[in-house]
Amino acid sequence: MLFGPAFAAATAGKAAAARRMHRLVAWPAGVDGTVPLGIIVAAGVIAFLCQDFPAYLPVWAPWDFSWLEFLAVALGAWWYARGVALTPAAARPSVARRLSFVAGTALIYTVLQTHFDYMAQHMFFLNRLQHLAMHHLGPFLIALAWPGAAIRRGMPEPLHRLVDDPLLARVLHVIQRPVIAGAVFVGLIDLWLIPAVNFKAMLDPRLYAVMNWSMVVDGLLFWCLVLDPRPSPPARASFAARMITIVAVMFPQIMLGSYLTFTNRDLYSFYDLCGRLYPTVSALNDQHIGGIIVWIPASMMSSAAFMLTLNHIRIVEDSVPPKAMTEEERRMAAAARRWTGR
Amino acid sequence: MSGFGVRRRDLLAALAFAAPLAGARPSLASAWHNIDVAGYVPSLSFDMTDATTGKPVTAEDFRGKLVLMYLGYTQCPDVCPLTLQHVAEALQRLGKDAADVRLLFVTVDPDRDTLPVLKQYTAAFSPDFVGLRGDADQIARVARRYRLAYSVTPATKAHPYEVTHSSAIYVFGRDGSPKLLIASLATTSPDIAGTADDLRRLLHAPKPGLIARLSAMF
Numbered sequence: 001m002l003f004g005p006a007f008a009a010a011t012a013g014k015a016a017a018a019r020r021m022h023r024l025v026a027w028p029a030g031v032d033g034t035v036p037l038g039i040i041v042a043a044g045v046i047a048f049l050c051q052d053f054p055a056y057l058p059v060w061a062p063w064d065f066s067w068l069e070f071l072a073v074a075l076g077a078w079w080y081a082r083g084v085a086l087t088p089a090a091a092r093p094s095v096a097r098r099l100s101f102v103a104g105t106a107l108i109y110t111v112l113q114t115h116f117d118y119m120a121q122h123m124f125f126l127n128r129l130q131h132l133a134m135h136h137l138g139p140f141l142i143a144l145a146w147p148g149a150a151i152r153r154g155m156p157e158p159l160h161r162l163v164d165d166p167l168l169a170r171v172l173h174v175i176q177r178p179v180i181a182g183a184v185f186v187g188l189i190d191l192w193l194i195p196a197v198n199f200k201a202m203l204d205p206r207l208y209a210v211m212n213w214s215m216v217v218d219g220l221l222f223w224c225l226v227l228d229p230r231p232s233p234p235a236r237a238s239f240a241a242r243m244i245t246i247v248a249v250m251f252p253q254i255m256l257g258s259y260l261t262f263t264n265r266d267l268y269s270f271y272d273l274c275g276r277l278y279p280t281v282s283a284l285n286d287q288h289i290g291g292i293i294v295w296i297p298a299s300m301m302s303s304a305a306f307m308l309t310l311n312h313i314r315i316v317e318d319s320v321p322p323k324a325m326t327e328e329e330r331r332m333a334a335a336a337r338r339w340t341g342r
Numbered sequence: 343m344s345g346f347g348v349r350r351r352d353l354l355a356a357l358a359f360a361a362p363l364a365g366a367r368p369s370l371a372s373a374w375h376n377i378d379v380a381g382y383v384p385s386l387s388f389d390m391t392d393a394t395t396g397k398p399v400t401a402e403d404f405r406g407k408l409v410l411m412y413l414g415y416t417q418c419p420d421v422c423p424l425t426l427q428h429v430a431e432a433l434q435r436l437g438k439d440a441a442d443v444r445l446l447f448v449t450v451d452p453d454r455d456t457l458p459v460l461k462q463y464t465a466a467f468s469p470d471f472v473g474l475r476g477d478a479d480q481i482a483r484v485a486r487r488y489r490l491a492y493s494v495t496p497a498t499k500a501h502p503y504e505v506t507h508s509s510a511i512y513v514f515g516r517d518g519s520p521k522l523l524i525a526s527l528a529t530t531s532p533d534i535a536g537t538a539d540d541l542r543r544l545l546h547a548p549k550p551g552l553i554a555r556l557s558a559m560f
Contacts, residue, residue: 273489
């Protein structure tokens with residue numbers, strides 16, 4: 001997915017090419033070292049402030065600072081920006097794709113590393129919105145941006161060996177099989193909503209981090225599999241297999257969401273015990289709204305992905321040079337063009 | 343459609359992935375009368391002012407005691423007095439053992455709950471209750487650590503002064519390790535006898551072994 005074979009192919013001339021690319025943009029000396037250092041220093045300052053002065057931080061500051069989450073987002077965004085700048089202008093991702101990357105990354109960061117996290121810990125339906133953002137919409141937007149090549153280009157050379165490692169490709173090859181990817185996608189949503197598991201994950205900071213990481217990573221793996229704009233190969237699965245997967249994951253989410261919406265028993269006691277953000281919203285109301293979020297927006301993402309895949313198929317088919325046609329076929333194609341516009 | 347067929351290897355991989363997760367399901371219905379949170383809630387840690395002595399205290403000062411921790415405020419009209427009354431009744435059932443138990447009443451409304459107010463309030467329920475007062479950061483740190491919600495909204499022309507807080511009581515062992523979460527004492531159908539049983543059991547638990555002590559450090 002992110003680091004597919006398309007860009008792993010370049011080997012020998014890589015360093016030379018990178019040096020050439022450096023020359024393409026006016027890259028002030030020292031920036032490559034300063035920015036990551038600045039990110040780490042900023043993380044240290046934020047970590048200190050969050051630790052000691054949680055009550056005085058603004059809502060956009062982290063509630064529960066996580067080094068891993070902060071650095072993953074900040075370094076990922078920096079590598080992407082650097083990678084795009086180092087890409088020859090003609091090959092750069094479009095502005096829409098760049099915006100899609102920024103929006104997806106900002107969304108994941110917002111739900112995890114601002115005070116929204118506190119709100120999501122104390123309202124079930126906001127918790128569902130958090131999961132929707134970090135497992136569906138955020139990774140979906142990042143996958144649409146198809147940022148793998150740019151991120152790889154932007155990261156330090158020694159890391160290239162890591163992302164090009166055949167072992168990583170083999171692991172991805174297994175977990176990105178449509179059947180496994182679809183089962184894990186739905187399975188993770190279900191797993192963290194098992195009442196006993198949910199209770200424990202909300203109270204245990206370690207398990208909470210595992211839950212959030214598993215959702216974000218799985219979201220990226222899944223949406224990068226199904227939204228791959230390329231045909232197979234090099235994409236991991238055919239367009240047909242991916243479309244079946246997209247539709248197949250919709251039904252379990254509809255079932256789960258409607259179950260939560262129509263259940264008249266409070267399944268998630270954590271929120272009652274540890275307090276709701278809005279105590280006037282009853283446990284059942286909270287759960288019902290949460291159920292609707294699992295049910296409707298989450299499964300609507302499948303419809304969006306389905307249509308985007310149809311568009312990918314169209315683009316791929318249009319890029320295939322037309323074969324030699326007989327006079328009769330040419331006339332029919334010309335007639336068809338009048339109303340299809342293709 | 344290559345790569346779409348289910349192979350036995352895939353199924354095995356999926357099973358291998360799912361099995362440890364299935365085993366990780368915690369059981370809420372344990373032998374305890376309350377919710378067992380041992381091993382997954384952070385251990386007791388805070389830094390506040392003790393209203394009974396007026397001196398700064400930390401969790402270390404309560405080592406050796408069984409500690410119950412509850413968030414509230416003295417002007418609470420219903421939930422706090424009800425809950426504290428139920429805890430006091432549970433402690434009465436412990437008899438002499440109650441001397442080894444402390445309830446920490448952490449105020450979320452320090453502006454109005456001054457040290458003398460807090461001291462007088464807790465004393466009305468039980469001598470084993472300790473009022474704790476902290477600044478905004480000290481309260482936020484406790485709330486974050488134990489995933490508790492609270493808010494104080496000063497009065498405006500349209501709204502009266504409003505305070506919200508969680509209802510759970512955490513129980514920590516003599517070594518500060520997390521033990522239980524008590525849900526029922528904040529309700530009108532409290533399990534006072536069951537809670538007294540649980541507390542007695544924790545008070546007479548054998549000293550934790552080396553592994554338990556090591557794991558309590560994390």
